Amino acid sequence: MYTVLILVIIGLAIMVVVSLVRGIVAFMQTTKLDLEGGEERIKEMQLRQNKAMMSRIKYQAAAIAVVALLLLIAR
Secondary structure (H helix, E strand, O other), rough: HHHHHHHHHHHHHHHHHHHHHHHHHHHHHHHHHHHHHHHHHHHHHHHHHHHHHHHHHHHHHHHHHHHHHHHHOOO
């Protein structure tokens, strides 16, 4: 049981990093478009950035819940 929960935590941590990188890439593209004057795509890129950051928060919350479950089982 512990092994499964630890593997789930590792998987969720990887997903947090992936979401974070996606958000940072979207942020950099938004900044680049803003400097180049690409007004029409800025809104789309900002929405992508927000979506990536919200998924990061969801994965972090799930990882915290699994850690709490692991701690409860370890008692």
